[in-house]
Amino acid sequence: MKSKKIILSLAFVAFSLISFSQEKIEWLDITKAEKAMAKKANAEKKYFIDCYTDWCGWCKRMDKDTFSDTLIAKLMNHYFVASKFDAEQKEEVTINGKTYQNPNYDPNAKRKTVHQLAYYLLNNRLSYPSFSILDKEFNVITVVPGYYPPAEFEKVIVYIGEGYIKNMDFETFSKEYSEKYRAAILEKIYSKK
Numbered sequence: 360m361k362s363k364k365i366i367l368s369l370a371f372v373a374f375s376l377i378s379f380s381q382e383k384i385e386w387l388d389i390t391k392a393e394k395a396m397a398k399k400a401n402a403e404k405k406y407f408i409d410c411y412t413d414w415c416g417w418c419k420r421m422d423k424d425t426f427s428d429t430l431i432a433k434l435m436n437h438y439f440v441a442s443k444f445d446a447e448q449k450e451e452v453t454i455n456g457k458t459y460q461n462p463n464y465d466p467n468a469k470r471k472t473v474h475q476l477a478y479y480l481l482n483n484r485l486s487y488p489s490f491s492i493l494d495k496e497f498n499v500i501t502v503v504p505g506y507y508p509p510a511e512f513e514k515v516i517v518y519i520g521e522g523y524i525k526n527m528d529f530e531t532f533s534k535e536y537s538e539k540y541r542a543a544i545l546e547k548i549y550s551k552k
Contacts, residue, residue, distance in 0.1 A: 382432040389442040389452055396440050396495060405500065405519065406493040407439035410446050410480055412471075415487040417506040428509040431516070437548050438520025439492075446477035446487065455497040492519055500524070517544055 387395055389408065396406055409426075411418035425431055435441055444452075449464040452474075459476035473485060480491035481502050489504040501524065503515055514536050518524055521544070523532050532540075 381429045382436065384426055384432045384435045384441055387440060387442050389444050389454070392440050392442045393454060393497070401440055404438060404440050406495075406497065407435065407441045407516075408480055408491045408493065409441070409443045410477055410487060410489045410491060411443060412445065412447050412487050418488040421488050421506050425507060425509050425512050431509050431512055433548055434513060434516050434520065437551065438516060444474075444476065444480065446474055446481075446485070447471035448474055452476050517541075 386409075392406060395401055396404070409418075409421075411421075426435075447461070447464075449461050449466070451458055451460040453459075454476070459474060459479065461472055461474040463472040465472070477485060480493075480499065481489050481504075482499060484502065484504070486504045488506060489502055491502050492500045494500055501519065503519075507515060514533050515529075517536070517540065518527075518529055518532050521540075
């Protein structure tokens with residue numbers, strides 16, 4: 360009986376340590392991200408913006424299933440400066456010296472209007488969730504639309520974060536990822552302090 364209590368106690372302590380040590384994505388306010396991108400520590404990072412809406416069920420599922428995953432958080436924090444952007448927000452946003460607004464915003468309207476920045480970030484293709492990847496000058500590199508479970512999203516962020524996007528199509532990378540690239544990526548990510 361006593362050994363059972365000890366085992367249960369140890370299991371509880373181990374579970375507590377694991378749950379407290381879970382990494383989370385360091386989401387920055389979109390207006391603070393420009394300063395973060397300028398920091399020397401972020402010199403190799405790209406800018407990741409999660410474009411969502413309050414009514415989007417798949418956006419909520421992406422938060423719950425994918426963005427809460429410890430490995431995804433570790434990869435995101437390694438490769439990107441990350442922000443969330445409500446594509447229907449009323450607040451204006453200034454990025455790279457340019458101000459974007461939601462000029463038709465009406466708090467009493469049943470249906471919200473789209474912010475100008477959402478049009479820019481998504482190349483005028485509004486669907487949610489969508490993820491916009493930008494370079495240091497805040498030029499859109501690519502837009503990734505749709506919901507992804509963690510295992511699939513891992514491939515997407517490594518493909519973009521490692522720069523494979525420049526010289527390999529995603530389909531080829533995706534097929535080869537587990538066998539050719541994953542072990543080295545995980546070693547690099549987990550060995551970084």
